[in-house]
Amino acid sequence: MWLLAQDTAPDPDALVRLAGALELSPSLVVAAPKLVAWDERDMILSLGVSMNRYGGTVELAAGELDQGQHDGDSDVLGTDVRGVLVRRDAWTSLGGLDPALGGADEGLDLGVRARLAGALVSVVPAARVAVAGDGVAAMARGRRRARRRAFATRTAQLHRRLAYAPALAVPLHWLSFLPLALWRTLLHLVTKMPYRVLPEWGATLLVMARMAAVARARRRIRTVRTVGWSRLAPLRVSRAEMRLRWEGDGADPEAPVRPELRFFTGGGAWTVLGALAVSAALFAPLLAWPVLGGGALVPLRANVAQLWQDAAWGARPLGLDAVGPADPFSALVALIGTLSPGDPSRAFVVLWVLALPLAVLGGWFAATRVTDSALLRITAALAWALAPTFLASLVEGRPAGVLLHLLLPWLFFAASVAHRSWAPAGAASVLLVAVLACAPSLAPAVVVLWSAALVVVALVAGRGVARVVWLLVPSIVVFAPLVWTQVRTGNPWGLLADPGVPYAGAEVSADPLGRALLAAGFPTSDPGGWATLTGGPVWWVGLLVAPLAVLAVLSVLTPRWVAASALVVIAVSGLATAFAAVGIAVSFDHAVPVPLWPGAGLSLAWVGVVGAAVIALDAGIVGRASALRPIGALLVLGTLLVAVAPALTAQIQGAGAGRSVLTNGPVSTLPAFVAAEGRGSTGVGTIVLDPRADGLRVDVVWGGSATLSGQSTVRSTRTTPTAADTELAALAADLVTPSADDVVSRLAARGIGFVLLESAPAGEDDVIRGARLGAATSLDQRDLLDPVGATSRGDLWRVNTALQPRASLDEHQSNLQRLVAAGSIGVIVVALLLAVPTAASRRVARRTPRIVGPTPGGSR
Structure with a gap:
């Protein structure tokens, strides 16, 4: 079985060399050519595939200039699926390609199953096949198809992890997929590859839901397996080899274009x-x-x-x-x-x-x-x-x-x-x-x-x-x-x-x-x-x-x-x-x-x-x-x-x-007595009254002071009164009106424990001074208000009846609070992860x- 696609162009002698390799050894069942670029025949695209310790695919010679440096290689764990020549009886017994892989790692998976069956897989560097990589066989190249490649690659990797794992470890792997997806999402953001986030979750959910395909893959392996998994260990890529590959990829042979910053030497x-x-x-x-x-x-x-x-x-x-x-x-x-x-x-x-x-x-x-x-x-x-x-x-x-x-x-x-x-x-x-x-x-x-x-x-x-x-x-x-x-x-x-x-x-x-x-x-x-x-x-x-x-x-x-x-x-x-x-x-x-x-x-x-x-x-x-x-x-x-x-x-x-x-200063916008009471909590309220020429100004401050972080543009820009504004206006009017009864109890029911009549501003006229004195007289006459006295902020009274705690958020508001917090924090964390510089x-x-x-x- 010679696996070709419309974008593969074998050299005239490629089939002869592949068939010759299979004839030399009866135990060799898969022979793979050297894949080179369609438009650059001296560029190696694939010459053998292996795995790291986590099951990730590792190309052994991809992206290298072909100078004959790998012509002596032969024994490999797996190969790219394009251009491989497979014995007919082995193809039948191995069950062919696994359709659940989604087009990725098909040659690697075939090689792993062949190895577990006691057979050999080899590359034949003398047999060359040029490939264009348009996506019909293997995965398409190009930045526009990066998400599709990431999805297929991650799907194949997770599927193989469940297919290759011991039976007792399969449930543990399955349970680890979601936390692993979250962790890899953070890694994708830090490594500046956010396009892989959605494919990561898509592949994870697909593999988790497709356990029937995993069962078929495990049955296919169980049917042909004659040797242990330890036979594959020498063909895996070790951690030391992976480290050398990363260091080689990080080398920059070009001289840097950017000059020095010169923050210190440049003044x-x-x-x-x-x-x-x-x-x-x-x-x-x-x-x-x-x-x-x-x-x-x-x-x-x-x-x-x-x-x-x-x-x-x-x-x-x-x-x-x-x-x-x-x-x-x-x-x-x-x-x-x-x-x-x-x-x-x-x-x-x-x-x-x-x-x-x-x-x-x-x-x-x-x-x-x-x-x-x-x-x-x-x-x-x-x-x-x-x-x-x-x-x-x-x-x-x-x-x-x-x-x-x-x-x-x-x-x-x-x-x-x-x-x-x-x-x-x-x-x-x-x-x-x-x-x-x-x-x-x-x-x-x-x-x-x-x-x-x-x-x-x-x-x-x-x-x-x-x-x-x-x-x-x-x-x-x-x-x-x-x-x-x-x-x-x-x-x-x-x-x-x-x-x-x-x-x-x-x-x-x-x-x-x-x-x-x-x-x-x-x-x-x-x-x-x-x-x-x-x-x-x-x-x-x-x-x-x-x-x-x-x-x-x-x-x-x-x-x-x-x-x-x-x-x-x-x-x-x-x-x-x-x-x-x-x-x-x-x-x-x-x-x-x-x-x-x-x-x-x-x-x-x-x-x-x-x-x-x-x-x-x-x-x-x-x-x-x-x-x-x-x-x-x-x-x-x-x-x-x-x-x-x-x-x-x-x-x-x-x-x-x-x-x-x-x-x-000031240390607080409220009197020191109130600031001390509300320093550790925002549950204590103070109603602030301020008679002015334009009317009685009223506000409620929670805690020990009005603060910079407590300001709200929703509140400062409103042009129509809310129900709370209407209620607050009624409370203020009743407080400064001697005939109004039970207003202090209403304050206590709202959690308001203090009443502050602010000091008169400079240049106050007699009318406003009279209104201020009338308000003070009305407050002094309240049985449930204890006068604290004159302060630097004005005259202060304390409510001497039991206070009801400030109303807490209901279930809907609590859920909304968590949703808003999660959205804001989440998007900022994502942005910060993207901002973290990497090598x-x-x-x-x-x-x-x-x-x-x-x-x-x-x-x-």
Whole structure:
């Protein structure tokens, strides 16, 4: 029986040589030729097949250049099925090929059964057969059929494992298949082969359900077997041989294309250290503060467990009876707070001190995707740290804005090469989740840029399309609960709201002057802090950004115009986001609308502007005029430094000078008595009353303080009252109305143990003062309220009746909580596994340039 297919082309003497081998030895029942490539006859595709100790198939000579090095080989465990010559009587007694193998390992399985029957299997290197590999016999080649090959190979391997195992071990193997599939899924992700995950599970489930085929295979072996399995051991590939094969595969004979990073020798480390010294001089006094306050900064939870509780779907820590999704920003806050488990709030104090050097570090690494010049990398790093929107976020106490600016350069660093490998694609997908968590208003710009990248990669490098598609998958999964909640409540615009404490600050207005400041990169009405410092006109401050903007525009005229154009598109997308955001309010601080922070869009625009300016200085200056490069870099940095100098030094003057809103604390937004009671649990509630000109403001805080991780955009963006809002309003109205009865018992039934009447704000008029005094009088008259006294936060009363525990989640809500947690954690774990570098991914990275985009002299 000569097994041929339509894609096999035997040499004229192949059959004669195969038949001659069979005639020489009666015990030889299978003779296999040397398989060579159809279009490269000197390339060996297969010359004998064996197994490792786990039953995996090992080709003995595949992919080698045929130089006669294997012409002396003959005795093998199995072969490729194509072109083999089998004795007719042996074919009948062995039962032919096993159809359950699905086209993979058919020759290996036939050889194993022949060996167990006491016969021999041999290769005949002198007999050559060329094969094209179109999938009719064995498995088709090509990346597009990789999933089909992975499915067939894994199906055959698992089927053979059950067929070859001792009878008592078959149930154990069968039970191990699902845990093994899970473990191999993790390995496939770590080794950057996610396309094998679905075939892995498909093959596992198929083999587990096809026990009848396993029984037939075992019966076929039992019928012909005359020798023990130990006779096959010498023909298996040992662990030492496998190790040598892996080391040989890992060798890279080509010299690396990529130059050294030169972070230390190129001045990057010294620049970061210099920024650290400057930051220590400007912000070191903050280290004496236990908690950073002011602006949108509030304390964090007292312990890590409560931080992550705030980040999970469930009962929200603000509001009477709010249950729903947490903002993804809460998880980011919890992650940062976990870095200081003993005192999570201190993590943000340290973050503020390290913000400048961290910005320089991120900017330097992002610049490595644009230039190899050490000078220009330092220029880009300093320009990124001197961004007006970054310093405005530091001065105004905007944690989301600071984190966004620190994350964006790393997202650019990873996403710009995501099409090359799964490692940067996995890292970029996680960074994108963090970026969108800090600034959901960037989502439209991200979708536009992602769509453009998808089209470009599909046209230029189609192999990277799947990696680019993956970039959005973790963000979609993580944000899905929030999107579903906002859309179901009829408030999709609330998805764009800035996370954290709603805070307006000194944002620019939507008039022509405000938009001019946005175009210059300044998100506040006080550009760079010059208006507060001088008290005069500040129109000239925007001109100081002109050198950077001019270089960015001129970059499209350089030989690297393709990369420059992409960066200009990023800049335009960010600027368009800032222009669209200014003056639009989707969240509220009680009844006061809070506009979107335009600085998020400006931070994105700054990525494109700085990158394009660096390209202009790098590729736009010819060798003979290279002296202009440092002059241009110094001009850009000098003008930027002047533009932001007041904001950079604002903390030295302090909040008293009106240049910085950062303050020492508070440790809690509630009185110390309540903070002590609720420190270890969020089960104690405090109703906070605050009479104002626009009405009685009321809120419920669970635990010892309102926290940064406990804020919710679902709550701050609602435009219609919920049933809980209506009930809370009725409770507040009854509390400040002397004639209302039994209201304290209703508080106790809700788990609320304290009532706080906040202190009067500065400049309160007589009408509001009277309302506050009336509320205090009404509360004093309640028999079930014990006055604690005046505190720094206001007047405090304690409920002196038994409190009912806060309502726990019902079964449906608990199931939903677990589902949301499993989905979010699962997709992030997958992305992190993809991001883990491996030896193979590092070899691929070394063979590709660090700079992205076409460059003179070669393609990037």
